[in-house]
Amino acid sequence: MTVYEISGQPHLAKQSLAEMDPNQLSPLTPEVISRQATINIGIIGHVAHGKSTVVKCLSGAATGRFKSEKDRNMTIKLGYANAKIFECDNDKCPRPRRFRSAGPSKEDVFPCDRPRCGGQFRLVRHVSFVDCPGQNSLMATMLNGTAVMDAALLLIAANDTCPQPQTSEHLAAISIMNLNSILVLQNKIDLVKEVQAKEQYQQIIDFLKGTNAEGAPIIQISAILKYNIEVICEYVIRKIPVPLRDFTSKPRLIVIRSFDINKPGTKVDDLKGGVAGGSIVKGILKIDQEIEVRPGIVSKDNEGRLQCCPLLSKIVSLYAEQNDLAFAVPGGLIGVGTKIDPTLCRADRLVGQVLGEVGALPEIYTKIQIIYFLLRRLVGVRTEGDKKGAKVAKLTKNEMLMVNIGSLCTGGRVLAIKDNLAKIQLTSPACVEVSEKIALSRRVNYDFRLIGWGEFRRGTVIKPQVEIPTT
Numbered sequence: 492m493t494v495y496e497i498s499g500q501p502h503l504a505k506q507s508l509a510e511m512d513p514n515q516l517s518p519l520t521p522e523v524i525s526r527q528a529t530i531n532i533g534i535i536g537h538v539a540h541g542k543s544t545v546v547k548c549l550s551g552a553a554t555g556r557f558k559s560e561k562d563r564n565m566t567i568k569l570g571y572a573n574a575k576i577f578e579c580d581n582d583k584c585p586r587p588r589r590f591r592s593a594g595p596s597k598e599d600v601f602p603c604d605r606p607r608c609g610g611q612f613r614l615v616r617h618v619s620f621v622d623c624p625g626q627n628s629l630m631a632t633m634l635n636g637t638a639v640m641d642a643a644l645l646l647i648a649a650n651d652t653c654p655q656p657q658t659s660e661h662l663a664a665i666s667i668m669n670l671n672s673i674l675v676l677q678n679k680i681d682l683v684k685e686v687q688a689k690e691q692y693q694q695i696i697d698f699l700k701g702t703n704a705e706g707a708p709i710i711q712i713s714a715i716l717k718y719n720i721e722v723i724c725e726y727v728i729r730k731i732p733v734p735l736r737d738f739t740s741k742p743r744l745i746v747i748r749s750f751d752i753n754k755p756g757t758k759v760d761d762l763k764g765g766v767a768g769g770s771i772v773k774g775i776l777k778i779d780q781e782i783e784v785r786p787g788i789v790s791k792d793n794e795g796r797l798q799c800c801p802l803l804s805k806i807v808s809l810y811a812e813q814n815d816l817a818f819a820v821p822g823g824l825i826g827v828g829t830k831i832d833p834t835l836c837r838a839d840r841l842v843g844q845v846l847g848e849v850g851a852l853p854e855i856y857t858k859i860q861i862i863y864f865l866l867r868r869l870v871g872v873r874t875e876g877d878k879k880g881a882k883v884a885k886l887t888k889n890e891m892l893m894v895n896i897g898s899l900c901t902g903g904r905v906l907a908i909k910d911n912l913a914k915i916q917l918t919s920p921a922c923v924e925v926s927e928k929i930a931l932s933r934r935v936n937y938d939f940r941l942i943g944w945g946e947f948r949r950g951t952v953i954k955p956q957v958e959i960p961t962t
């Protein structure tokens with residue numbers, strides 16, 4: 492095996508491929524959390540309730556905004572920002588001041604700044620915040636994010652009534668993904684009087700009854716004034732369990748972003764391969780490892796049948812934001828530098844694909860059979876008078892749905908329905924594993940709204956054409 496040691500960033504723990512033993516690693520092992528996030532926390536909630544502002548407070552970084560996002564002051568794509576969370580090791584250091592967050596390249600130990608404390612802030616968690624758009628038309632992007640979340644912060648603005656449509660819809664989406672670890676942040680507390688804040692607090696408790704977030708802690712904050720941000724850090728440590736991770740299975744990464752990092756005009760000989768950004772769901776990816784990306788390049792044959800050519804490549808670099816890695820474990824957004832033709836990675840073209848060890852990824856399907864469950868009522872749309880929302884109608888043969896599988900968002904025509912089984916023809920092929928969760932949405936007015944979920948049972952496999960190696 493190649494001996495690969497990280498040489499940069501001497502203030503972070505060293506990683507060595509030669510010494511790495513998957514059986515000895517955990518999400519809290521120093522050489523892991525010093526460099527990469529190991530817990531993914533979704534930031535969910537209605538549009539403009541302050542999701543991006545909270546992430547900026549916690550991580551010190553804006554969640555990678557694109558020009559169109561800056562122009563419209565809203566999140567359009569999934570944003571990611573990593574933060575290290577520290578606790579002072581002096582038992583007498585009072586809460587919440589003994590908790591602190593900082594960016595991912597901060598050293599792991601530094602002195603507490605409370606006068607005469609004498610304690611040291613020590614790294615206890617390294618978290619990746621997945622910032623979801625709250626705009627109702629961007630639900631597909633939000634659903635892609637739920638595929639990798641371990642926990643969620645639900646933002647509710649104190650100066651709005653609760654619930655707003657996407658507050659309900661985002662909560663329904665994470666419930667479908669069985670996400671029970673939730674903290675509620677009552678934000679913009681600076682904009683309301685105490686009595687209003689208390690009234691809304693009660694509204695929030697009533698709204699959460701019977702949902703996955705019933706009984707979840709509700710923290711009052713002002714993201715803009717950085718008020719109570721240390722309490723969020725404390726609760727992330729105390730209330731969000733460290734996820735159980737599988738480090739020994741063959742690795743698999745869900746691609747959530749992909750990029751061409753070459754500047755325009757770069758000479759052909761100097762071109763770097765494309766980068767796939769995503770979260771590892773199991774196993775460990777290593778520098779120099781041979782990898783496969785599925786479904787790869789999708790096209791149609793002369794008879795209009797879908798065909799695909801998985802991509803074969805090699806990992807040339809691994810990054811967690813600016814921290815370089817010799818190996819990457821589940822959690823956080825990992826940038827995987829490959830030798831794949833950069834044009835195939837440009838502008839998120841690989842989103843929806845799965846990256847892993849060659850020959851170890853699941854089959855690729857075009858028709859899938861799922862066992863499905865529909866929500867009783869529609870969430871995410873304003874319904875005048877009827878506060879509960881319209882009933883969700885049954886699936887009908889030939890109707891077109893939006894289907895989210897991992898980070899893939901595609902169309903799906905309902906071919907047949909029997910009891911709670913449905914057969915769906917996918918517009919784009921999916922690399923999916925038995926029992927994997929699938930979110931189902933239906934067009935309501937002009938946008939797709941979440942109507943239910945399914946679990947993949949079996950399907951019609953497309954055998955890959957040729958696999959395309961990259962040099």
Ligand SMILES: Nc1nc2c(ncn2[C@@H]2O[C@H](COP(=O)(O)OP(=O)(O)OP(=O)(O)O)[C@@H](O)[C@H]2O)c(=O)[nH]1
Pocket residue numbers: 536537538539540541542543544545564565566567623624625626678679680681682712713714715716
């Ligand atoms: N007064 C006040 N304004 C806030 C607070 N938090 C956020 N804002 C403002 O609310 C607006 C929306 O904040 P964002 O953080 O962009 O909201 P968002 O939920 O990420 O928005 P989308 O991603 O588009 O759904 C911005 O103008 C923020 O400055 C707060 O605690 N108090």
